[in-house]
Structure formats: structure tokens, C-alpha cells
Amino acid sequence: MTSPCWVPVPEGSPFTPHALPYGVFAPEGGAPRVGVAIGDHVLDLARALDDGTFAGPSLNAFLAQGRARWRSVRAQITGLLTDPARREAVEPALHPAGSVRLLMPFEPADYVDFYASEHHAANIGRMLRPGQDPLTPQWKHLPIGYHGRAGTLVVSGTDVVRPWGQTRPADGGAPPFGPTRRLDIEAEVGFVVGTPSAQGTRVGVDDFAEHVFGVCLVNDWSARDLQAWEYVPLGPFLAKSFATSVSPWVVPLDALDAARTAPPERAEELRPYLRESEDWGLDLALEVRLNGEVVARPSFTSMYWTPAQMLAHLTVNGASLRTGDFYASGTVSGPGADERGCLMELTWNGQDPLKLADGTVRTFLEDGDEVAITATAPGPDGTRIGFGEVRGRIVAGREDA
Amino acid sequence: MTSPCWVPVPEGSPFTPHALPYGVFAPEGGAPRVGVAIGDHVLDLARALDDGTFAGPSLNAFLAQGRARWRSVRAQITGLLTDPARREAVEPALHPAGSVRLLMPFEPADYVDFYASEHHAANIGRMLRPGQDPLTPQWKHLPIGYHGRAGTLVVSGTDVVRPWGQTRPADGGAPPFGPTRRLDIEAEVGFVVGTPSAQGTRVGVDDFAEHVFGVCLVNDWSARDLQAWEYVPLGPFLAKSFATSVSPWVVPLDALDAARTAPPERAEELRPYLRESEDWGLDLALEVRLNGEVVARPSFTSMYWTPAQMLAHLTVNGASLRTGDFYASGTVSGPGADERGCLMELTWNGQDPLKLADGTVRTFLEDGDEVAITATAPGPDGTRIGFGEVRGRIVAGREDA
Known part of the structure; x- marks a missing residue:
């Protein structure tokens, strides 16, 4: 059992701490990168995890890494969002959802x-x-x-x-x-x-x-x-x-x-x-x-x-x-x-x-x-x-x- | 009227000086790059033209440059292969066709x-x-x-x-x-x-x-x-x-x-x-x-x-x-x-x-x-x-x- 998520999640938000979907977003004036939706916010993953996999404009680099890595990153994100001791360090990587532009999340092959x-x-x-x-x-x-x-x-x-x-x-x-x-x-x-x-x-x-x-x-x-x-x-x-x-x-x-x-x-x-x-x-x-x-x-x-x-x-x-x-x-x-x-x-x-x-x-x-x-x-x-x-x-x- | 091609083109070869098709080849021990077929040889374009467009493993960078560029490069290649004065400089960029591996020439989209x-x-x-x-x-x-x-x-x-x-x-x-x-x-x-x-x-x-x-x-x-x-x-x-x-x-x-x-x-x-x-x-x-x-x-x-x-x-x-x-x-x-x-x-x-x-x-x-x-x-x-x-x-x- 983990602690509650410290990011506020409004009643009825689709993006509860159990969803954590991935997308690509561009903050105002910034380059596109991978984010995770939580409540009314988007978490900049490259910054929050200090991981270059998420610094590009599509999910493909992460997608290619396979299931063990997908699970490990999901566990890391849950850890960040539920550990109050990480709040101060992670908060600067949170963008209000209304301030970012959402882009195509992956480069489609077939x-x-x-x-x-x-x-x-x-x-x-x-x-x-x-x-x-x-x-x-x-x-x-x-x-x-x-x-x-x-x-x-x-x-x-x-x-x-x-x-x-x-x-x-x-x-x-x-x-x-x-x-x-x-x-x-x-x-x-x-x-x-x-x-x-x-x-x-x-x-x-x-x-x-x-x-x-x-x-x-x-x-x-x-x-x-x-x-x-x-x-x-x-x-x-x-x-x-x-x-x-x-x-x-x-x-x-x-x-x-x-x-x-x-x-x-x-x-x-x-x-x-x-x-x-x-x-x-x-x-x-x-x-x-x-x-x-x-x-x-x-x-x-x-x-x-x-x-x-x-x-x-x-x-x-x-x-x-x-x-x-x-x-x-x-x-x-x-x-x-x-x-x-x-x-x-x-x-x-x-x-x-x-x-x-x-x-x-x-x-x-x-x-x-x-x-x-x-x-x-x-x-x-x-x-x-x-x-x-x-x-x-x-x-x-x-x-x- | 241009001079004759100085690369020998065997009788019946599909790759006459009027064909000049593009492909991607890997010389023995070398990285894939763009080439042009002429007779029984493949011309390494990145080297012959000193142009990085052709240094990668697909034609796509060149394809994206458009028709004027396609025509200009074709004219340049014809020039190289018909000017006897260029022969000495260009010959080291010619590989015998039998010595190279041919790869998928372009990265397919749809x-x-x-x-x-x-x-x-x-x-x-x-x-x-x-x-x-x-x-x-x-x-x-x-x-x-x-x-x-x-x-x-x-x-x-x-x-x-x-x-x-x-x-x-x-x-x-x-x-x-x-x-x-x-x-x-x-x-x-x-x-x-x-x-x-x-x-x-x-x-x-x-x-x-x-x-x-x-x-x-x-x-x-x-x-x-x-x-x-x-x-x-x-x-x-x-x-x-x-x-x-x-x-x-x-x-x-x-x-x-x-x-x-x-x-x-x-x-x-x-x-x-x-x-x-x-x-x-x-x-x-x-x-x-x-x-x-x-x-x-x-x-x-x-x-x-x-x-x-x-x-x-x-x-x-x-x-x-x-x-x-x-x-x-x-x-x-x-x-x-x-x-x-x-x-x-x-x-x-x-x-x-x-x-x-x-x-x-x-x-x-x-x-x-x-x-x-x-x-x-x-x-x-x-x-x-x-x-x-x-x-x-x-x-x-x-x-x-």
C-alpha cells in the first residue's frame, strides 16, 4: 500500500494516480517531450526522472525498451507522486494541463x-x-x-x-x-x-x-x-x-x-x-x-x-x-x-x-x-x-x- | 552532348550511363550509404560528391530535397562520370558491384x-x-x-x-x-x-x-x-x-x-x-x-x-x-x-x-x-x-x- 498522491486530483478527473497515461506535450515556448497526466497536471518525465529517454518528441524510444522497463518506470513515477519527501524536488516538473499543447504521442509505424x-x-x-x-x-x-x-x-x-x-x-x-x-x-x-x-x-x-x-x-x-x-x-x-x-x-x-x-x-x-x-x-x-x-x-x-x-x-x-x-x-x-x-x-x-x-x-x-x-x-x-x-x-x- | 562515360559499362549491362539508379549499399566492413549503379560498379555518392546527404543508410534525406535537387545531382553525377579529368579523383569512390551488399534503398512510410x-x-x-x-x-x-x-x-x-x-x-x-x-x-x-x-x-x-x-x-x-x-x-x-x-x-x-x-x-x-x-x-x-x-x-x-x-x-x-x-x-x-x-x-x-x-x-x-x-x-x-x-x-x- 502506497501513501496518497501529493498532487491534487480533482473529483471526477480521469487521470487518477492509478491511470498515469503517457503522452507528448509542449510547454509554452518549449520543445515537445514525454509527460504523464496526473489530475490537472502533466509531469515532465525527462526532468522528474532525469532520464533522456523522455526528452524527445515521441514515446517511441521508451516503447522500444520493453515490458520490464515499462513496469519499472511506472513504479518510479508512483513513487515520486506518493512520497511527500520528493514533493519539493518534483513540483517544478509539473505543468498545469491548461498551459501545455498535446501532440501525437507516438510515431506510427503501420x-x-x-x-x-x-x-x-x-x-x-x-x-x-x-x-x-x-x-x-x-x-x-x-x-x-x-x-x-x-x-x-x-x-x-x-x-x-x-x-x-x-x-x-x-x-x-x-x-x-x-x-x-x-x-x-x-x-x-x-x-x-x-x-x-x-x-x-x-x-x-x-x-x-x-x-x-x-x-x-x-x-x-x-x-x-x-x-x-x-x-x-x-x-x-x-x-x-x-x-x-x-x-x-x-x-x-x-x-x-x-x-x-x-x-x-x-x-x-x-x-x-x-x-x-x-x-x-x-x-x-x-x-x-x-x-x-x-x-x-x-x-x-x-x-x-x-x-x-x-x-x-x-x-x-x-x-x-x-x-x-x-x-x-x-x-x-x-x-x-x-x-x-x-x-x-x-x-x-x-x-x-x-x-x-x-x-x-x-x-x-x-x-x-x-x-x-x-x-x-x-x-x-x-x-x-x-x-x-x-x-x-x-x-x-x-x-x- | 556529353563525352562518353569513362567507367567501363559491359555490353548488355542494365546500368548504362543513362540509367544511374540510386540505392543503398554497404562495402565490406563499412557502414551503409547511398550509391549509384554504373556498369558493374557502385559509386559512393557521399565520397564522390563530398555531400553528407548520401552518408546515411537510406535515400530519404535526398528524397526529401525535391525535384530541382534531384535533377542537379543527376547532372553532377553525369559530369563526374564523363569528364576524363575527374577520373583520378572519382575512381576511389567506385566499388565493384560484387564486393558490396545491397540494402533496402529507402525507409518506407505508407x-x-x-x-x-x-x-x-x-x-x-x-x-x-x-x-x-x-x-x-x-x-x-x-x-x-x-x-x-x-x-x-x-x-x-x-x-x-x-x-x-x-x-x-x-x-x-x-x-x-x-x-x-x-x-x-x-x-x-x-x-x-x-x-x-x-x-x-x-x-x-x-x-x-x-x-x-x-x-x-x-x-x-x-x-x-x-x-x-x-x-x-x-x-x-x-x-x-x-x-x-x-x-x-x-x-x-x-x-x-x-x-x-x-x-x-x-x-x-x-x-x-x-x-x-x-x-x-x-x-x-x-x-x-x-x-x-x-x-x-x-x-x-x-x-x-x-x-x-x-x-x-x-x-x-x-x-x-x-x-x-x-x-x-x-x-x-x-x-x-x-x-x-x-x-x-x-x-x-x-x-x-x-x-x-x-x-x-x-x-x-x-x-x-x-x-x-x-x-x-x-x-x-x-x-x-x-x-x-x-x-x-x-x-x-x-x-x-
């Missing part, structure tokens, strides 16, 4: 997006292939995934320019070209890889925590009309490559012990490479806000595939991992109508518009709309820890087609 | 693979969807593409470990799991991006040569049985993410003036963003060798989409470019039966095995098979320039499923 929510996949199937089996035949045998564009991952707060593109012609004529009219969100959870692996080898499903450092929130913006026209047979491309927003704080797996849970019962016996001996389902409660109003409360608990299974599948063919690899869960949707993580589901493909408290309605996003996704998870002793948020605002694209 | 050959796409359509239109409805309106795994791009000569994975169950039972039995090649041409672009902006189709530095050869190894089971609805994933081989030499666009040609006549009027005012079709003659025997001679001339159109499409939604972005054409197949760039086409989905000169037959690749893809293009004055080769050998995967 980005993969999965499709791991049964409720999401089945809802999309029901809309796009009515009368057929809503899930494709392989869905319960493997976590479906595809590669996205790592170069357009952006940190929360970055404006999202409405993409232009071709859409399906109504009459077989020329495809219309213009700004997307079906711009959607996808509320997702993302996983940051620290420890690399060699090409030609596999990462076992029980080695997940040796390779994945932590978890953040993701909004995988999607242009549904571009997607419908382009995606057969090679999958989504421009519909999702224009921007993917990431929360600035990466919550280490070591903060999520109390959030671990069994995934839903398996409908099919899994191949051995996907059978976990430890549970890596995560009890994360997400909230999606559109212009400040909560429009969905998806729970990650109902996700069919766990992040450990996603990683084992991603590498079962011998694909290597690099430090900074990032993969997301796909849209998090639960069984309830208010648990759907994208507008396509919430408005049932635009047929049933959302009525907002300001009197307006939405099928898909309009210019100026702002979306924020937050999440919390169980912490120790009945507390809850938070992930902060991923936020983005839609701005009009250029008209020079 | 990797995109297109599907730009009409003949390839139509053949695949005929095999997989007999009786239907072989091309999907959008095929002639936009170059279809998807993101691949940048982290598993490997340089020519790297062994390729046969991937394991799930395949479609014959009877609706459990999907078989094991080494792929339908391991294929895809002979492709790749394009290396130098100059980046900002998120939310487009790269115009006529700005291609401002952004793309050069061209290399690609073998996009593919596991057809894994692909068939996984790819609906989000596209290929593990079937292609285990390895993609790249030739060590990047031929600058400036070497390809004589190879530029008009693409095939357009079947559909293109949206303005895809209309080129200059022709960026390329008259490249590829050869595919399996264990030394030529099995296909695909010509890039028949590709429906040009690399300039691919780049304009890739960015029309505002996706940014980074230095080191890499995109490939998709399998290069021409109209002739001997012009097909993958075994799936050459053996018509395995129904019509290839009979090799050694008396064996192949449907797909066996362990120990070695594939090499080469290409040449018209150079000035009736000469031809070469790209060298991309080569890879299949080795068995581990059996610890």
Missing part, C-alpha cells in the same frame, strides 16, 4: 484497423445485405482486419477536412464527384505496440502484454458514400485514409488489471493460435458526444475479439511488428440501440435521423460538427480511471475539384 | 498497392466470378487501391518464409490451418515518393514528377488460399502482409523520358482530377523468371492507369504524402498469355500447370523456388536502360502452429 464488434459487423451486414447472413462466413473464425494509412493519424484536436471523392452513379452514368455527403465517425479503441518482432515469426496470443504497451481512443472518420463505390474487391481506401484521430494519452496495460474481463462466449471453436489462457477482454465504457451531447455509450465488454487475439492473428503469417505499430478495434458497438459507435448504425443508414437537443437533426456529420469520444475503466478498489478524449471538428474541403 | 492492369483484373474476375462482368463497376472510373504493410517491405535477395494461415473450409466445418498451398508472385512496378504534401490538400495529376522521385520493381508475394477466406468485405490482409520484395535500385523519373507513352484509350470519360495533360504511361518490358527460366514477359505499356493517375487518386481525398511513401501498380499483365504477371493467371487458377524446362510442373510456388523479376525501358538514342532485378526464394515456415 496502422491496422480490425472489425471486432459482432454487433457492429452484424448491423452493417443487415443494412448492406438484407436477407442474407449478416456476418461473412469467416467472421467468427478470425478477427477481420485491413491496413489503414499511418501517415494520416492525427492527434485529438486536429480539424478534419471533409474529403472529396467519387460516389456511385445512380443511373450507371458518370460517378458524381464532390465532398462526401455521408461523413461518419467510428468510435474505436487503439493499441500501441512497443516491442518489435522478427519477420517470419509469430507473436503468441499469450505474449500480448510483452509487445503492446498501452491503449488509447480512436475516431476512424469514414466517408460512407466513397466507401460504397470503391471498396469491392480490395476494401476501404480513400473512404478512411483522409484522417484518423487518436487521443493524446496512452494508458499503459499495467493500469488496466481491474478492467480485464472474459470476452463473450465463443460460437466456434478457435484455432489454437487464437485461444487465450488469460482473458484480455477489457471493460471499457465509451461515450460519444456530438456537439457536446451524448449520442452513444458503447461498451468494449461485448467485443467478440480481444486485442490479444487481434495481435496473434496479425502476426500468424509471419508479419513482423515494429515499435510504433498501431492497431484499432474497429467500431465499438454493443447490443443496445444507444451503444452503437457510428452514425451509420445510430441512424440506420440515414433512415432514422438523430434528433439533437439543439433542435437540429443529423444523419451524417455537417461542417462545424465536433465529435468527442471519452472512456473510463474500472481501477483498483472500486475507483475508475479515464482515457481522456479524442476530439475533432469537421471543416469544409477545398472546392477546386 | 505502402499502397493498386490494381491498375485491366488484363490482370479481368482475368481474376473471370476466374472468381465466371459469367459476370469481369471488372467491378468502378474499375474504369478510378484506380482501385488499398494499403499494404510497409513494415514487411524487404530488399531483393531476402528469403521469403512461407506464411501460415486459415483457409476456407470445404464443408462449412473448421477452417484448415497450415502453410499456404497457393503461394503466388505478383510482378509489379513501384513508385517512391520524395516530396511530401499537406493533409487536406490534393496532388494534381500533372504534379506527379514534383512528388515522385523514381521507379523500382516489386514482387508482392500473395497467399491465394488465405486471401480467398479473409478478403470479403475489407480486402486482403494476411494474404499479402508477410513480405513484399523491392529491387535495390531506384531509377529516377528523369531517366525515363524515352519510356513515356500514352496509356490505352479511355473507355470512360474521366473526372477532371484524373485527366493528364502529359502522358505518364511507361514502356517498361518486364521478365519474370522462376528458377532461372522465363515464365512471363509482361509489358507495363498496357496498364490502364498511369502512376500519375494513381497518385492523384491517392490524394484526392486530402490524404497527405510523406517522404518514403511507396505505391505499386498491382500485377502487370498484358493481353497475351505469356504476358501474365502472376501464377494464378499463368496457370489459370491452378487448372493448367506450368511445365518447366527441368521437367517439373508448377501451379503455385514450392519451397526452394526462386523468383526474379527484371525490366528494361527505352533510353536515349535507341539504347535500353535496366532496372536490375527483384529476387526472392521461398523457405518453409515454422511448424509450431
Whole structure:
């Protein structure tokens, strides 16, 4: 049992002493460096620990150091923040959160997006292939995934320019070209890889925590009309490559012990490479806000595939991992109508518009709309820890087609 | 008119004084650095030009400097190699090609693979969807593409470990799991991006040569049985993410003036963003060798989409470019039966095995098979320039499923 944290943590703050997420921040007039969020403050790690690993503008150097080091640094930080004798020395390394700029926390290597929510996949199937089996035949045998564009991952707060593109012609004529009219969100959870692996080898499903450092929130913006026209047979491309927003704080797996849970019962016996001996389902409660109003409360608990299974599948063919690899869960949707993580589901493909408290309605996003996704998870002793948020605002694209 | 090159260039060498491709090499006992191939030699550029841009282990620093600099360096190199007065000073910077190790020439950012050959796409359509239109409805309106795994791009000569994975169950039972039995090649041409672009902006189709530095050869190894089971609805994933081989030499666009040609006549009027005012079709003659025997001679001339159109499409939604972005054409197949760039086409989905000169037959690749893809293009004055080769050998995967 450690002493209480001497940094004041306001009631309801996501960043309790049990969270301690890592990010990259720039103090006013200063160079970007690694910090840890605690209450309303950011701790400058390079200064507090006198450790150059944290002096650069990304987490990658630390991510590459592996799990033993991740645990040791977390223990050191807990020590600093709970030992009253260290307060005087450490206080100068604390910045008020409002005084710093938050940046992309890691340099992404490859980005993969999965499709791991049964409720999401089945809802999309029901809309796009009515009368057929809503899930494709392989869905319960493997976590479906595809590669996205790592170069357009952006940190929360970055404006999202409405993409232009071709859409399906109504009459077989020329495809219309213009700004997307079906711009959607996808509320997702993302996983940051620290420890690399060699090409030609596999990462076992029980080695997940040796390779994945932590978890953040993701909004995988999607242009549904571009997607419908382009995606057969090679999958989504421009519909999702224009921007993917990431929360600035990466919550280490070591903060999520109390959030671990069994995934839903398996409908099919899994191949051995996907059978976990430890549970890596995560009890994360997400909230999606559109212009400040909560429009969905998806729970990650109902996700069919766990992040450990996603990683084992991603590498079962011998694909290597690099430090900074990032993969997301796909849209998090639960069984309830208010648990759907994208507008396509919430408005049932635009047929049933959302009525907002300001009197307006939405099928898909309009210019100026702002979306924020937050999440919390169980912490120790009945507390809850938070992930902060991923936020983005839609701005009009250029008209020079 | 410049003087002749004083470095001896053997008859038939791909690396004539008009090619001058860039790569990264390590001399025996020395650190990797940038070089240019000339005949049977590699010119150490950092030393020959006394320029630190070329002292590092990748082309990226040079790629980021932009087109004016690319042209000026090419002119400098031509000057060095044709001025007899420079010979004595430059000779110590020449290494016999056989004495150096060739490495991955650039640090890849994102990797995109297109599907730009009409003949390839139509053949695949005929095999997989007999009786239907072989091309999907959008095929002639936009170059279809998807993101691949940048982290598993490997340089020519790297062994390729046969991937394991799930395949479609014959009877609706459990999907078989094991080494792929339908391991294929895809002979492709790749394009290396130098100059980046900002998120939310487009790269115009006529700005291609401002952004793309050069061209290399690609073998996009593919596991057809894994692909068939996984790819609906989000596209290929593990079937292609285990390895993609790249030739060590990047031929600058400036070497390809004589190879530029008009693409095939357009079947559909293109949206303005895809209309080129200059022709960026390329008259490249590829050869595919399996264990030394030529099995296909695909010509890039028949590709429906040009690399300039691919780049304009890739960015029309505002996706940014980074230095080191890499995109490939998709399998290069021409109209002739001997012009097909993958075994799936050459053996018509395995129904019509290839009979090799050694008396064996192949449907797909066996362990120990070695594939090499080469290409040449018209150079000035009736000469031809070469790209060298991309080569890879299949080795068995581990059996610890």
C-alpha cells in the first residue's frame, strides 16, 4: 500500500494516480517531450526522472525498451507522486494541463484497423445485405482486419477536412464527384505496440502484454458514400485514409488489471493460435458526444475479439511488428440501440435521423460538427480511471475539384 | 552532348550511363550509404560528391530535397562520370558491384498497392466470378487501391518464409490451418515518393514528377488460399502482409523520358482530377523468371492507369504524402498469355500447370523456388536502360502452429 498522491486530483478527473497515461506535450515556448497526466497536471518525465529517454518528441524510444522497463518506470513515477519527501524536488516538473499543447504521442509505424464488434459487423451486414447472413462466413473464425494509412493519424484536436471523392452513379452514368455527403465517425479503441518482432515469426496470443504497451481512443472518420463505390474487391481506401484521430494519452496495460474481463462466449471453436489462457477482454465504457451531447455509450465488454487475439492473428503469417505499430478495434458497438459507435448504425443508414437537443437533426456529420469520444475503466478498489478524449471538428474541403 | 562515360559499362549491362539508379549499399566492413549503379560498379555518392546527404543508410534525406535537387545531382553525377579529368579523383569512390551488399534503398512510410492492369483484373474476375462482368463497376472510373504493410517491405535477395494461415473450409466445418498451398508472385512496378504534401490538400495529376522521385520493381508475394477466406468485405490482409520484395535500385523519373507513352484509350470519360495533360504511361518490358527460366514477359505499356493517375487518386481525398511513401501498380499483365504477371493467371487458377524446362510442373510456388523479376525501358538514342532485378526464394515456415 502506497501513501496518497501529493498532487491534487480533482473529483471526477480521469487521470487518477492509478491511470498515469503517457503522452507528448509542449510547454509554452518549449520543445515537445514525454509527460504523464496526473489530475490537472502533466509531469515532465525527462526532468522528474532525469532520464533522456523522455526528452524527445515521441514515446517511441521508451516503447522500444520493453515490458520490464515499462513496469519499472511506472513504479518510479508512483513513487515520486506518493512520497511527500520528493514533493519539493518534483513540483517544478509539473505543468498545469491548461498551459501545455498535446501532440501525437507516438510515431506510427503501420496502422491496422480490425472489425471486432459482432454487433457492429452484424448491423452493417443487415443494412448492406438484407436477407442474407449478416456476418461473412469467416467472421467468427478470425478477427477481420485491413491496413489503414499511418501517415494520416492525427492527434485529438486536429480539424478534419471533409474529403472529396467519387460516389456511385445512380443511373450507371458518370460517378458524381464532390465532398462526401455521408461523413461518419467510428468510435474505436487503439493499441500501441512497443516491442518489435522478427519477420517470419509469430507473436503468441499469450505474449500480448510483452509487445503492446498501452491503449488509447480512436475516431476512424469514414466517408460512407466513397466507401460504397470503391471498396469491392480490395476494401476501404480513400473512404478512411483522409484522417484518423487518436487521443493524446496512452494508458499503459499495467493500469488496466481491474478492467480485464472474459470476452463473450465463443460460437466456434478457435484455432489454437487464437485461444487465450488469460482473458484480455477489457471493460471499457465509451461515450460519444456530438456537439457536446451524448449520442452513444458503447461498451468494449461485448467485443467478440480481444486485442490479444487481434495481435496473434496479425502476426500468424509471419508479419513482423515494429515499435510504433498501431492497431484499432474497429467500431465499438454493443447490443443496445444507444451503444452503437457510428452514425451509420445510430441512424440506420440515414433512415432514422438523430434528433439533437439543439433542435437540429443529423444523419451524417455537417461542417462545424465536433465529435468527442471519452472512456473510463474500472481501477483498483472500486475507483475508475479515464482515457481522456479524442476530439475533432469537421471543416469544409477545398472546392477546386 | 556529353563525352562518353569513362567507367567501363559491359555490353548488355542494365546500368548504362543513362540509367544511374540510386540505392543503398554497404562495402565490406563499412557502414551503409547511398550509391549509384554504373556498369558493374557502385559509386559512393557521399565520397564522390563530398555531400553528407548520401552518408546515411537510406535515400530519404535526398528524397526529401525535391525535384530541382534531384535533377542537379543527376547532372553532377553525369559530369563526374564523363569528364576524363575527374577520373583520378572519382575512381576511389567506385566499388565493384560484387564486393558490396545491397540494402533496402529507402525507409518506407505508407505502402499502397493498386490494381491498375485491366488484363490482370479481368482475368481474376473471370476466374472468381465466371459469367459476370469481369471488372467491378468502378474499375474504369478510378484506380482501385488499398494499403499494404510497409513494415514487411524487404530488399531483393531476402528469403521469403512461407506464411501460415486459415483457409476456407470445404464443408462449412473448421477452417484448415497450415502453410499456404497457393503461394503466388505478383510482378509489379513501384513508385517512391520524395516530396511530401499537406493533409487536406490534393496532388494534381500533372504534379506527379514534383512528388515522385523514381521507379523500382516489386514482387508482392500473395497467399491465394488465405486471401480467398479473409478478403470479403475489407480486402486482403494476411494474404499479402508477410513480405513484399523491392529491387535495390531506384531509377529516377528523369531517366525515363524515352519510356513515356500514352496509356490505352479511355473507355470512360474521366473526372477532371484524373485527366493528364502529359502522358505518364511507361514502356517498361518486364521478365519474370522462376528458377532461372522465363515464365512471363509482361509489358507495363498496357496498364490502364498511369502512376500519375494513381497518385492523384491517392490524394484526392486530402490524404497527405510523406517522404518514403511507396505505391505499386498491382500485377502487370498484358493481353497475351505469356504476358501474365502472376501464377494464378499463368496457370489459370491452378487448372493448367506450368511445365518447366527441368521437367517439373508448377501451379503455385514450392519451397526452394526462386523468383526474379527484371525490366528494361527505352533510353536515349535507341539504347535500353535496366532496372536490375527483384529476387526472392521461398523457405518453409515454422511448424509450431
